[in-house]
Amino acid sequence: MKVVLLGYMGCGKSVIGDFLAKKLQVSFYDLDEEIENVTQISISELFQTKGEIYFRKKENEVLKTFLDKNENFVLSLGGGTPCYFNNHELLQQDDVFSIYLKASTDTLVNRLINEKDKRPLLHNQDEVTLKDFINKHLFDRNFYYHQATKIVTVDNKSVEQIANEIEALLA
Template sequence: MKIMLLGYMGCGKSVIGAFLAEKLQIPFYDLDQEIEKETQISIAELFNSKGEIYFRKKENEILKTFLAKESDFVLSLGGGTPCYYNNHELLLHEDVFSVYLKASVETLVSRLMKEKAQRPLLHNQDEVSLKDFINKHLFDRNFYYHQATKIVTVDDKSVEQIVNEINALLA
């Protein structure tokens, strides 16, 4: 089974993905880290030097490479991955189990305010502008996120609770 985790930045895709993969005893991959490995450039630098279109093409190529694998794995997608190059349609393959990790705007603001330094898109955001930024993105991405096989709400849940909920959905 190819398990894909999608959702907005800060929803916990990477942390939950790593724990889920460990529980299932299958490899875990983070799409952004795989892009950085292949290009030898950080995501922030890739955006700055080559632009978003180049980044999205590379993201699509690497996603397709993962989908072609025969082995089981958990893959954490970037927040925007499902929204470009019809990537959301790639997640509809019969051997793909996709999970939208749905977080409320309040949860996302709370988490992302603490991570602004590591997230280039958020550097200049105060709490009010960040809330507006997230609301707009979620509105734009809602259709794509809801193409997932299952939706798991992450608000006020521990990583263990979320992983157990996803594991139960896999059964």
């Protein structure tokens, strides 16, 4: 089974994915890290030097490569991954179990406000504009996120609680 975690940046995809993979005793991959490995450029640099369209094309290529693998794994996507190049349709394959890690806007703002330097899309946001920015993105991405096999709400839950909930869904 290929378990794919999707959701907005800051919802916990990478942390939960790593924990879940250890629990399931399978490999864990972070799509952004894999893109950095393939391109030998950080995500921030890719956005700055090559632009978002180049990044999204590379993201689609690397995602296809992973979904073609003949192994069990947990993969965390970037926040926008399902929204481009029909990536959400790739997640509909029979051997893919996709999970939308749904977080409230307040949870996301609290998690992201101090990470702006690491997140290319957030560089110019203060707390007020960040909340509006996230709300707009969630509205725009809602359709794609809700194509997931299952939805797990992450607000006020520990990583272990979320991983246990996902594991129960896989049984």
